[in-house]
Amino acid sequence: MASNRGDHFCPSFIFLLLQLLLLQFYSGKGDLQLNYYAESCPNAEEIIKQQVIKLYDKHGNTAVSWVRNLFHDCMVKSCDASLLLETRNGVESEQKSERSFGMRNFKYVKTIKEALENECPMTVSCADIVSLSARDGIVLLGGPRIEMKTGRKDSKEGYLSEVENSIPNHNDTMELVLSRFQSIGIGTEGTVALLGAHSVGRVHCVNLVHRLYPTVDPTLDPDYAEYLKRRCPTPDPDPKKVLYARNDRETPMVLDNMYYKHLLQHKGLLLVDQQLTSDPTTSPLVDKMAADNGYFHDQFARAVLLLSENNQLTADQGEIRKDCRYVNSD
Ligand code: HEM
Ligand SMILES: *[C@@H]1O[C@H](CO)[C@@H](O)[C@H](O)[C@H]1NC(C)=O
Numbered sequence: 304m305a306s307n308r309g310d311h312f313c314p315s316f317i318f319l320l321l322q323l324l325l326l327q328f329y330s331g332k333g334d335l336q337l338n339y340y341a342e343s344c345p346n347a348e349e350i351i352k353q354q355v356i357k358l359y360d361k362h363g364n365t366a367v368s369w370v371r372n373l374f375h376d377c378m379v380k381s382c383d384a385s386l387l388l389e390t391r392n393g394v395e396s397e398q399k400s401e402r403s404f405g406m407r408n409f410k411y412v413k414t415i416k417e418a419l420e421n422e423c424p425m426t427v428s429c430a431d432i433v434s435l436s437a438r439d440g441i442v443l444l445g446g447p448r449i450e451m452k453t454g455r456k457d458s459k460e461g462y463l464s465e466v467e468n469s470i471p472n473h474n475d476t477m478e479l480v481l482s483r484f485q486s487i488g489i490g491t492e493g494t495v496a497l498l499g500a501h502s503v504g505r506v507h508c509v510n511l512v513h514r515l516y517p518t519v520d521p522t523l524d525p526d527y528a529e530y531l532k533r534r535c536p537t538p539d540p541d542p543k544k545v546l547y548a549r550n551d552r553e554t555p556m557v558l559d560n561m562y563y564k565h566l567l568q569h570k571g572l573l574l575v576d577q578q579l580t581s582d583p584t585t586s587p588l589v590d591k592m593a594a595d596n597g598y599f600h601d602q603f604a605r606a607v608l609l610l611s612e613n614n615q616l617t618a619d620q621g622e623i624r625k626d627c628r629y630v631n632s633d
Contacts, residue, residue: 334617346422358411369436385458522577562576
């Protein structure tokens, strides 16, 4: 049969288009878009950026916290600000998990949210604050600029019981770590790059002492082990004394490839950090990142973007919280 393609739209093509439109409408997926708040709150991204800068000027480590928040929020279920919920009315805060140990600066999320509520009430999600504050914090820490979509929704529940199944522990095997990231679509290269976030911030002694006592982990550089023992003088650190070591003593507030250089010198802080050099699938990537900061930044940016888009909530599953600490119905 001769077709008259070109003269008319094929009806089945129109049908397909309609189906795609309906699918998009009903699933509510694909909601993430660049500058999602262009109409509803045109200054949203600028307000977040200004607040992140102001907070950084007063407390530099807020920027570090925003980066860790992105990981802990997005890795558990989705980027839905479930991490920010405090314990109340049936919600058990994810912040109580042992994995969240040492997380700080949650109170300053409120500062950012209040600035947004003043300009556009109930419009900008806490989940987008988590993602964009991380994005802006990364720039302040000398990391790459990352173009991020917005339009995330906030969860109506917390997932405390999921945290330990999602966030690896400081002493987990590289195999397990890689499989956790693989399950959210981040491959080996992305995982190695993401761990470069440990180029900034600190680790409390509880997460280190097993590498120092009763015997020093033989893979640790001896001088570095001495430094760590000075920072963490006993095998049972008093939880009330905030004892910690810096992730990177040379450039502790810069997101650079110093982390990988230190790994090559056997100065990895956590067991997982150091294992990047002993696992044959990750060690060539450590070499590459140690040699080329630009390559590290490119891979880091790509992986942060993947992390920030993990499994976003559909419009009807989520909400826009008024106060990031509580679901709206409370
Ligand atoms: C295998 C994966 C990971 C493990 C096991 C892990 C574990 C840890 C641990 C134990 C600490 C120290 C907490 C403390 O004692 O205060 C820490 C700190 C930190 N982590 Fe990770 N982490 C992982 C991946 C990531 C990723 C992917 C990011 C971000 C992209 C990240 C960002 C941070 C930051 C910024 C800090 C410093 C926080 C501060 O100084 O307040 N981590 N991590
Ligand atoms: C990892 O460290 C935790 C304490 O943070 C400890 O309870 C656990 O036994 C350790 N696991 C391994 C495999 O060493």
